[in-house]
Amino acid sequence: MYCEDTIAAISTPPGEGGIGIIRVSGSSAPALAEQLIRLSKSGGLQSHRFSYGEFIDPVTGECIDEVMAVLMRAPRSYTREDVLEIQCHGGTLLLQRLLGVLLGHGARLAEPGEFTKRAFLNGRIDLLQAEAVIDLIRGKSDSAVALAQHQREGLLSRILEELRSRIVASLALIEAHIDFPEEDIEPATLELIVVSVAESESELNRLIAGFSAGRVLRDGVSVVIAGKPNVGKSSLLNTLLRENRAIVTAIPGTTRDLIEEIVTIKGLPVRLMDTAGIRETSDPVEGEGVRLARERLISADLVLFLLDGSRPFDDNDQLILGELTGRPYLVVRNKSDLPLVLTLPEPMTPLAELSLSLLTGEGIESLRDSIHGIFLNGQAIDSREYVALNKIRHRDALEQCRVRLLQFRENAGSGAHLELLAVDLRTALTSLGTVTGETTNDEILEQIFSSFCIGK
Amino acid sequence: MEQFRRTGRTRGKNVITNERQYDVIVVGAGHAGCEAALAAARMGCSALLLTINLDAVALMSCNPAIGGLAKGHLVREIDALGGEMGKNIDATGIQFRILNTRKGPAVRASRAQADKQLYRLRMKTVLERQPNLDLKQGEVTALVVEEGRVTGVDTRVGLRFSGRTVIITTGTFMRGLIHVGLTNYPGGRAGDLPSIGLSDQLRDLGFRVGRLKTGTPARLDGSSIDFSRLEPQYGDDPPIPFSFSTERIEQPQVPCHIAYTNERSHDIIRSGLDRSPLYSGVIEGVGPRYCPSIEDKVVRFPEKSRHQTFIEPEGRDTVEVYPSGLSTSLPVDVQIAFYRSIVGLERVEIMRPAYAIEYDYVDPIQIRASLESKLIANLYHAGQINGTSGYEEAAAQGLMAGINGALRVQGKEPLVLRRDEAYIGVMIDDLITLGTAEPYRMFTSRAEYRLLLREDNADLRLREHGHRVGLVPEEEYGRFLEKRERLRSELDRLKSSKILPSELDEVVAEKYQLHGLQNAVTFEELLRRPEVTYDDLAELDPTYGEIPRGVREQAEIQVKYRGYIERQQVEVERSRKMEGTALPADLEYASISGLTGEVREKLLKHRPETLGQASRIPGMTPAAITIISLTLKGRERS
Structure with missing residues (x-):
């Protein structure tokens, strides 16, 4: 057997689906199953038989989800190692939570294509399957159904290929002036190259921004509801939950005062959290809740600051406002069905203000729009580039490329030697190359010889 | 006194064998052949240099110039290793220029016009005076090959020379065909006979012989x-x-x-x-x-x-x-x-x-990084036979073939220069991994570690190699060690010696934008500024004016370019492991599962010597490299 450690990964494509599958391969797969899956029938997992059970968090003992599990003992498995497959309810957050538990109990996150890699290293895959294997190891995707993904990558790779050609052209121009100083070629128009590089940079910026949207879509965002006691926090939470049927699961908070629910707002996964009211207290238990609430406020992607529109701003509101300085928050005025009394103190810097009535339901829709708009910049969420660029590897490559292009422009501006400018562009191409494929020296030479009449 | 022996008939010809056995026989006395023969002889091997025309030794068949971008770099490297080309052009050059003076130190290159006749005559004199080296006229028509290894050469006049190693440097001579308009005739160069028969034999031996073309003005x-x-x-x-x-x-x-x-x-x-x-x-x-x-x-x-x-x-x-x-x-x-x-x-x-x-050339993917052929042991190819073009490219290969032929005779490991070490390394690696479809010329853009491969530091990169194999004389090496030591202490001094801006003259402090600064500034920090040169340092501290030109040039480049140089060195380190992983000759690619047919075919054709070489074969996939690397690990374990 080639490998000894045990690997795990989510096998279904990212995004929402009816079910999700997590695959585990390696010698500890049976032990993990025994430890983490509480079967409805005794006797343990039989090889190649599906069993129903509950996936439990061994720390709290609570059930995370109902699952169907199948253990395929070596060598009768895809990798010829012990393989455990767990089918659970779909949804990225849930799958990641299950995966997280597995990783916390000795499994290692599989590299792209690692199951397939093990399959052929253990002699499971024959030559006919080799082509497909290599594609997989290239890191395209480990998912079984990656068709949609590939289509998206097609568009992305076209954009990246254009970007690459543009940088190659700039580099060729510089290289021509380095390698053929005695040729009668027009002087290097560095200004034009700088303009072209700046264009490439904006394109990269656009793609990178798309990545964070892609990440937001995949991983979800955390939104915390804050407000003084009895202002309607629980009602708001329930309203948002009620109106959004796509509830994946409910995860109780670490104390009874913190509730976390997961909803989907126009396709955007949101971890929605209620907090205990923040107020001065001498009760140690309540004090602990307040401390946790503060932490939540600090780590949240967005805070909904709920206020009572029918009453003036008071000290309790002020106490919460004090926690929000520098945080992204929305001012949400409840009770719009009553006359507006509330005036906001200066200075306040919310991302937006809006009014709603939890009693009548008025304004809920625009709150949902606001939340969605804040994270996705008003862009359509099915815009293909966004989702395409959801691999951190791609994002990093593009980011490195962008940094080098920026460096190029700075160096060009400060009159750096051509040879250093060439290094900047080459490094940018190398970074890009991890996504687009390498740029060969001959390609650069070809570009030079086809653009300039070289020859002594 | 030479002894001859009649050894009967081979291929219908009477053969007379020269009784002397040479360590290294070099076929062709162009720029590659001269360096090869000199290197072998200087390393203590008995060497024979055969040429079709003794009046055309080291002849510049095309332009009367040495150097230029990347070519100048090659000449410096040849010189650092103990070759002759640099000294020969210095003695016979009639116009010297440094190109690209304002584009950065790494792409600065020397070029010189040569007095064509003086160049060849001086080289001939050097060859003639070289102990251990015989220079003879003779057209080699065939190699003597026994049990997969070369043991000598046959010449047109029926003379056989025995040699433990043979280096072929035939230039444009193999089946050379000259074209002027629609008229054409056989010739190795205008005025010289072609070499007929040798390339046919190479083809019979299994070499892939191709055809290239070049030209020259009136x-x-x-x-x-x-x-x-x-x-x-x-x-x-x-x-x-x-x-x-x-x-x-x-x-x-x-x-x-x-x-x-x-x-x-x-x-x-x-x-x-x-x-x-x-x-x-x-x-x-x-x-x-x-x-x-x-x-x-x-x-x-x-x-x-x-x-x-x-x-x-x-x-x-x-x-x-x-x-x-x-x-x-x-x-x-x-x-x-x-x-x-x-x-x-x-x-x-x-x-x-x-x-x-x-002219005929042989596909260079059929040779190793040592320039020895993969098909016939002890046979080396250098110069245009490998598909290159240019005197400098030829001379560099000739030098390496001469060194490696001699090392073989001495029973030592070959000298293989890495891509991060020399343009010579880049060139040979390109040839043996990529092959070439057109005459290959060196360009600086072919070197991924260009900032490290400068003309100015060729001695720092290669002198030790040259000395180790026995090509750099003690006296020259001693001067090099001295320079290197001075550089080392100069770099230390730049780092440790400081100036206090408050103690400076107002005008000087203003000039170097130092006035008002509280803390001491090291000379290194000062020199790192783009506009500050060693002359400026000398203004602040006269002792900096006493440093020899070669040392201050080095120190200045190393300080100013440190960030970039260090980054390239990191990249070098990263690839070092792959470059150092040897691929066993008996590795059966056919039995490695997971390789595509296309990839397997390439590997069988190229037979790369290291994982690094394999990774540069066109069409090789990162996945295939991963698979091979894992297979190697598997072999180690079992």
Whole structure:
């Protein structure tokens, strides 16, 4: 057997689906199953038989989800190692939570294509399957159904290929002036190259921004509801939950005062959290809740600051406002069905203000729009580039490329030697190359010889 | 006294064998062959250098110049390793120039015009005076191969020489075919016989023999040119030598002249295209993209209204000149009309017509990084036979083949230079991993670690290698060690010595933007600023003015470029592991599951020696490299 450690990964494509599958391969797969899956029938997992059970968090003992599990003992498995497959309810957050538990109990996150890699290293895959294997190891995707993904990558790779050609052209121009100083070629128009590089940079910026949207879509965002006691926090939470049927699961908070629910707002996964009211207290238990609430406020992607529109701003509101300085928050005025009394103190810097009535339901829709708009910049969420660029590897490559292009422009501006400018562009191409494929020296030479009449 | 022995008949010929057994036999005395033979002999091996024409040793068949971008780098590397080319051009050069002075130290390159006859004569003298080295005229028609290894060579006159290793450096001579218009005839170079038979044998031995083409312009009578109408171009004053051992260039320098073709020239060219062997399909060999003939330029770039030429002198004591960039294979009547259409050349006379030449080369993926062939043991290929072009490229390979032939005889491991160590390493690695479809010329853009491979630090990169194999004499090596030590202490001093801005003169502090600064500044920090040079340091501390030129140049570059240099070194380290992973010769690619048919075919064809080489084979996938690497690990374990 080639490998000894045990690997795990989510096998279904990212995004929402009816079910999700997590695959585990390696010698500890049976032990993990025994430890983490509480079967409805005794006797343990039989090889190649599906069993129903509950996936439990061994720390709290609570059930995370109902699952169907199948253990395929070596060598009768895809990798010829012990393989455990767990089918659970779909949804990225849930799958990641299950995966997280597995990783916390000795499994290692599989590299792209690692199951397939093990399959052929253990002699499971024959030559006919080799082509497909290599594609997989290239890191395209480990998912079984990656068709949609590939289509998206097609568009992305076209954009990246254009970007690459543009940088190659700039580099060729510089290289021509380095390698053929005695040729009668027009002087290097560095200004034009700088303009072209700046264009490439904006394109990269656009793609990178798309990545964070892609990440937001995949991983979800955390939104915390804050407000003084009895202002309607629980009602708001329930309203948002009620109106959004796509509830994946409910995860109780670490104390009874913190509730976390997961909803989907126009396709955007949101971890929605209620907090205990923040107020001065001498009760140690309540004090602990307040401390946790503060932490939540600090780590949240967005805070909904709920206020009572029918009453003036008071000290309790002020106490919460004090926690929000520098945080992204929305001012949400409840009770719009009553006359507006509330005036906001200066200075306040919310991302937006809006009014709603939890009693009548008025304004809920625009709150949902606001939340969605804040994270996705008003862009359509099915815009293909966004989702395409959801691999951190791609994002990093593009980011490195962008940094080098920026460096190029700075160096060009400060009159750096051509040879250093060439290094900047080459490094940018190398970074890009991890996504687009390498740029060969001959390609650069070809570009030079086809653009300039070289020859002594 | 030589002993001969009649050894009977081979292939229907009487064979007389020279009883002496040489350690290294070099076939061809061009730029590759001379370096190969000298290296072997200087390393203590008995060497024989055979040439088709003893009056054409180290002859510059094309332009009378050495160096240029990347080529100058190669010459410096040859010199650092203990080769002859740098010293030879220093002694016979008639115009020296440094190119790219404002584009950065790594792409700065030396170039020199040579006195063509003096160049060859001096090299011949060096060869003749070299102990352990025999220089003889003779056309090699066949290799003697026994049980998969080469043991000698046969010559046209029926003489057999025995050798433990053989280095082939045949240049353009193997099945050379000269084209002038639609006329063609066999020849190794205008005025010389071709080498017939050798490449047929190589093909029979399993080598893939291909056809390449190159060309050269006419040689013109300078006394028929009106130089007053051309723009002169002078060399540098003082001329900077190539060799680390040359103190200064003594001989007087002469200018080149710049001229231009015009629309009328191009019309003349176009009118002759129907009789061009290139465009009528007579020439089958592939020519270089970077060195097209003038008809090629006119056809491919019709929008260009003029093409530049440097009229280069062929020597101080001759009227012959070389119009660079104007090579052609058009018929002589078109040639003369074309050259005379150029302003200043209206009454020019052709002394030797321009021509194209086709010749045989051997696919370089069939040789190892040591330049030994993968098919026949102890047989080395260097120069144009490997598909390269250029004197410097040839000389560099010749030197490496000579070194590795001698090391083989001595029973030692070959010297293989890495890509991060020398342009020579880049070139040989490119040849053996990528092969070449056109004559391969060195460009600085081929080197991924260009900032590390500078002309100025060739000695720091390679002197030790040269000394270790026995090519760099103790005295030269001693001077190198001294320079390196001075550099080391100079770098330390820059780092530790400081100036307190408050103690400086107001004007000086202002000049270096130091006034008002509280903390002491090191000289290194100061030197790192783009606008500060060693001369500035000398103004602040006169002792910096006493540092020798070579040391201060090094220190300045190393300090100013440190960030970039260190980053490239990190990349080098990253690839080091793969470069150092040897692929066993008995690795059965057919039995490694997971490799595609295409990849497997490439691996079987190339038979790479290291994982690094494998990774650079075109079409090789990262996945395939991963698979091979894992397979190797599996082998280790079992």
